[in-house]
Amino acid sequence: MHDEGANKTPRGSQWTSRIRRGLERQWLQGVAAIAGIVATALALAALLSGGTGNSTTVGPSPRPMPTTEGQPAKPAVSAESSPTGAPSRSPDGGGGPTILPSAGKASPQPRTNGPTNRPRSVPLTALPVETVTGAWSTDADSMSAKVYCNETPTRIYRLGGKYAELSGFAGVDEDSPTSEELKFEVSVDGEVLFTGHIGQAASAPIRVDTRGGDRLALTVSKCVDGSYGVGTYVDMRLSE
Incomplete structure (x- = not known):
């Protein structure tokens, strides 16, 4: 078993x-x-940590400075910059202070104090005529009289004692129809202060004292019978 x-x-x-x-x-x-x-x-x-053991911390990027579109950026002002017109030293430190010119400002002009040596004057043609006899033609600086024998064209001005001197020229144009002399007279309050016998294409200076005078008279005359003559007062001026 x-x-x-x-x-x-x-x-x-x-x-x-x-x-x-x-x-x-x-x-x-x-x-x-x-x-x-x-x-x-x-x-x-390890993947999620991103390798923190060997990584470098990156900070936030700097913010850009605001600028205005269409306008130039303003230059930075350093502590060494000096305002316009203020003294600043040269970079090498030598020499004296350099004065910078002020922008947009004109240099002051010297002022003239006191009266000038030149007296103020006005052209005689700028004064109104009180009395006129004979045939006259005038422009800005001359007064011409057309004169026949035994005629005396006259112009009278009212001075009112405001002027000290009258100056200018008297003459006969070379195109005057007659070759004879013309007689020029300047008087103040009836007193003759200038007399000139002037021939064709000739002239003479005039300078008379008018201080305190009221009425000034200019005349042109011709004594010889024949064709007419043309006598002219040129650049007549009154000085104060």
Whole structure:
């Protein structure tokens, strides 16, 4: 007879060994899986940290200075700049202070104090004529009389004692129809102060004292019978 218990014991041991080996294999596989999960987690953590151990901290970028569109940027003013017109020293430190000119300001002009040496004068033709006899023609600086024999064209002006001197010229134009002399007279208040006998294409200066005078008279006359003559007073001026 065979002992059944003796036959079953080895078979049970074989199954037990198989089960133990299977469990050990499963445990090793589990440990490997856990190790793989941990390694993956560590790699992800390293990626997310961005390598902080070797990274350099980057600060915010500087803000740009505001500028006005269409306008030039204003130059910066340093502490060494001096305002316009203020003294500043040359870069090499030598020499004296350099005065910068003021921009946009004209240099002051010297002032003239007191009266000038030249008296104020007015042209005689600017004064109104009080009395006129004979044929006269005038322009801005001359008065011409057309005169026949025994005629005395006359012009009288009212001075009112305002003027000190009368100056100018008397003459006969070279185109005058007669070649004889003409007589010119200048009088103040009836007193003759100038007399000139002047021939064709000739002239004479006039300068008379009119201080305190009221009436000024200019005349031209011709004594020889014949064609008429033309006598002219030129650039006659009154000075105060």
